[in-house]
Structure formats: structure tokens, C-alpha cells
Amino acid sequence: MGTVAYAQDLPPDPLAPRAGLSAEMRQAYEEGRLIFNGHWRPSGTNGPDDLVGLGPLYNRLSCASCHGAGGRGKPPEGPNSPFLTALVRIGVVDKDGKVSAHPVFGTQIQDRAVPDVAPEASLSLDWEPMSGQFPDGTEYELRRPVLTIAPDPGPDARWSIRVAPQVYGVGALADAVGPQFTPGLFGWKALEPTLVTQNAAALSQDIGITSHYQPVPICPSDGCAQGKPEIDGARLMLLTLFTDHLAAPEPDPPPALGKMLFTKIGCAQCHRPDLPKQMGSGMVHAYTDLALHDMGPGLDDGLPEGGVDSAKWRTAPLWGLGRVLKKDPAFPLLHDGRARGAAEAILWHDGSAAGARKGFMALSKEDRDALIAFLTSL
Incomplete structure (x- = not known):
């Protein structure tokens, strides 16, 4: 005999929409998904x-x-x-x-x-x-x-x-x-x-x-x-x-030590946990300031684009990072995927982010692991 798959047994839809769409909007959403x-x-x-x-x-x-x-x-x-x-x-x-x-x-x-x-x-x-x-x-x-x-x-x-x-x-x-x-x-x-x-x-x-x-x-x-x-x-x-x-990523409960270290060494200065919304109340919990920052010579590929210097990159939103790091702790990160996991990504930070990199390097191995565990919860 075959088995019956119940809704609770099915994997979550990674392309699920935000909650609260009307039937008409959901239909349009699904048409957009097909495209x-x-x-x-x-x-x-x-x-x-x-x-x-x-x-x-x-x-x-x-x-x-x-x-x-x-x-x-x-x-x-x-x-x-x-x-x-x-x-x-x-x-x-x-x-x-x-x-x-x-x-x-x-x-x-x-x-x-x-x-x-x-x-x-x-x-x-x-x-x-x-x-x-x-x-x-x-x-x-x-x-x-x-x-x-x-x-x-x-x-x-x-x-x-x-x-x-x-x-x-x-x-x-x-x-x-x-x-x-x-x-x-x-x-x-x-x-x-x-x-x-x-x-x-x-x-x-x-x-x-x-x-x-x-x-x-x-x-x-x-x-x-x-x-x-x-x-x-x-x-x-x-x-x-x-x-x-498209629904925004849902984080896990953050490990307290890693979250504290994230702020202490300066990561949160650019990867801001919350941004206010343009309309209405509430915050966007994306861990970014959406701004451009000089990331130093290591990430300077020599190609200016659209008036933006070659060493400048938009602060990447960190929400959803846990989705990939839980499956593969060495998942390629940064704009070109050169970093194999979160630790290497931090070690490539320089320029405006040099302080955070130095702070990460100065941590004990246990504290570095705690910080990576926090990033894996996002």
C-alpha cells in the first residue's frame, strides 16, 4: 500500500509569499512565480x-x-x-x-x-x-x-x-x-x-x-x-x-554570546539588525544598512561600475544566511563566492570594515565559534 503525504509532512515552500495576500493577489503572485x-x-x-x-x-x-x-x-x-x-x-x-x-x-x-x-x-x-x-x-x-x-x-x-x-x-x-x-x-x-x-x-x-x-x-x-x-x-x-x-527569512532564536560578540567587534555598525520601514510601523530585520562601503584592497577588483568605486560594495543582508550555512558551513559567500563560509568572509573584510575583522581575529577560538553560530541562526 502507498502512503499519504499530509501537509505537515511536506517541506516548506521556499518561494512562499508573505502572509496576508488576498485571493486575487495570490493568483497574481503565482502567475509571477511561473515567469x-x-x-x-x-x-x-x-x-x-x-x-x-x-x-x-x-x-x-x-x-x-x-x-x-x-x-x-x-x-x-x-x-x-x-x-x-x-x-x-x-x-x-x-x-x-x-x-x-x-x-x-x-x-x-x-x-x-x-x-x-x-x-x-x-x-x-x-x-x-x-x-x-x-x-x-x-x-x-x-x-x-x-x-x-x-x-x-x-x-x-x-x-x-x-x-x-x-x-x-x-x-x-x-x-x-x-x-x-x-x-x-x-x-x-x-x-x-x-x-x-x-x-x-x-x-x-x-x-x-x-x-x-x-x-x-x-x-x-x-x-x-x-x-x-x-x-x-x-x-x-x-x-x-x-x-x-516573497516572504522574508525567519531566523532561529539567536545564541546570546554570539549576538553580543557580533555587536562588540563592530559587525552591527554596517550589518544593522533593524531598519525602519518607509511606511507604517515595524522594522525590517535584514542585518544591513543598504549602504556602500569601501571594503579595502582585497575585495577591490578594479572595475568601477555605475559611478561606484571598484572597492565599494553594498552591505549584504545577512538574513537567510542560516539557510545555507546549516546545510553547508563552507557555502561560498561574498560577491564572487571566494569565501568558504562565514569565517573566511569576515577575514576578507578590510577598509571600512577593518575594525570588525581585527576584532574577529582577536577573539578566542571558542568566541569565534560562538559568533559563527549566531550567524548560522540568521
Whole structure:
């Protein structure tokens, strides 16, 4: 005889919406989920839906290809591993420090293409080990990415690996009071001001889908035709409604010692536990200030973007960190996934965050473990 699966036996839905949606909003949410999970295909091909217009150059077939279950991506583990949930931004920097799009690759390398079109480049990632030691004698190893791009982009090119960030909870970030004097709130460089422009930018660069906000297609060197937007306003709004209403992560009860150490060594100065909402009462418990900070030479990849210096990065929200660290304590973190777990991520902090790194290094091993246990509860 078979067994019956009851609701309490089913795993929780990682793409569940915020509580309180009306039946009409829930229907729209589910339509947006279908767009998020759906695979786009080249123009002129038949399929079960109207997700048509892929490419001609692209990185992935769908939003969910990089943000699986709404979560984070990973870089390749080595030169024989493909880029699946990460990509490469690129530009040319002149002697005066001015950055411009690469003449061949533009601002992002699309390593896939529709049939009869050649991808822009092939990518191979390796890692250079870097050893270090805590003051108590405990040794550690960090790693630095070493990327090979073929064809060679030239001596003035600068590149930056970007792993896909989590998307659950981003709607709550849109409700938070963010910092002044930043281009926007979303993305590793905080370049996009709203969820709809963030979604449109990702559709354009990652999947090759044009929209009202991004009408120019990503084309090979011999060009391609520009027609009407490949995602219309209604579907873009459904996708945005979906991302806006994704439920925020729920933390575990925090270990008291680790939480105290998190504040004591200075992590909470940028990873602020709470941000006020723009409208109404309540707080957003995302552990970020949403601001850009100089993270020092170690995380400076030499590629300014959108007027943001190459060493500056938006404070990553820490909520949801426990979801990945409980499954894999060495899960790749930071913008390019170089950090294998929370301790390595802290050790890469420098510049504006140098004090927190020094404070972490000065802790005993027991206290370092307590701090990591706190981060694993978020």
C-alpha cells in the first residue's frame, strides 16, 4: 500500500509569499512565480507558454536558473566546472580611471547563445590559495579567484565575478529606509533603485530579454534587430509582484554570546539588525544598512561600475544566511563566492570594515565559534 503525504509532512515552500495576500493577489503572485521559474526560448520556437525572445546572447534560460528556490548562487569550483549560478561583469579602464563598456563583451560576458550564434567567450575559473594565521596560532586559508577569458579581453580590461544573491525578502528591503547618496538599493553595487528596474536589468543582461526599461537587445558583433519589448509591462509587473511579495527569512532564536560578540567587534555598525520601514510601523530585520562601503584592497577588483568605486560594495543582508550555512558551513559567500563560509568572509573584510575583522581575529577560538553560530541562526 502507498502512503499519504499530509501537509505537515511536506517541506516548506521556499518561494512562499508573505502572509496576508488576498485571493486575487495570490493568483497574481503565482502567475509571477511561473515567469520566474519558466524557461525562455528563442523567437520563432513553439512551447507551452509565451516566454519567447531568449538571447541571442545570454547567460541563463530563467530567473530560477541562478536563483534556485530564491536562494544564492555559487561560483565554479575549478577550471573544469561551468558557470551555472554566477557570471562575469567586465569593462575597460583607461589611465585616468575612467571605465567604459568593453568593445567586444559590453558590460557583461554572455557565455551562451541561441543556435547559429556564437557565445561571446568561454570562461574558466581557478583559485589561488592564501594562507594566514590567527593571533592564537590557528591557521586558515583564503582563496582568490583567477579567471581565464577566451578570447583575451586585453590588458585594460577589468572583470568581476558575481554570484546570484538571494531574492527572498527583497520586497521587504524595498520597504526599508535606505541610505542617502547611493545610486539605488539593489544589486551588489546598489545600482538599481527599484525592484522593477532590477528585474528588467537582470532580464536584459542575463537572459537577453528586452523590456520598456531595457529596450536595446544584447547583440553579437554582427548586430541584431530591435523590435518591440520581449516582455510586456503586464508580465514584468507580475514578475515584480512575485519578487516583491516573497516572504522574508525567519531566523532561529539567536545564541546570546554570539549576538553580543557580533555587536562588540563592530559587525552591527554596517550589518544593522533593524531598519525602519518607509511606511507604517515595524522594522525590517535584514542585518544591513543598504549602504556602500569601501571594503579595502582585497575585495577591490578594479572595475568601477555605475559611478561606484571598484572597492565599494553594498552591505549584504545577512538574513537567510542560516539557510545555507546549516546545510553547508563552507557555502561560498561574498560577491564572487571566494569565501568558504562565514569565517573566511569576515577575514576578507578590510577598509571600512577593518575594525570588525581585527576584532574577529582577536577573539578566542571558542568566541569565534560562538559568533559563527549566531550567524548560522540568521
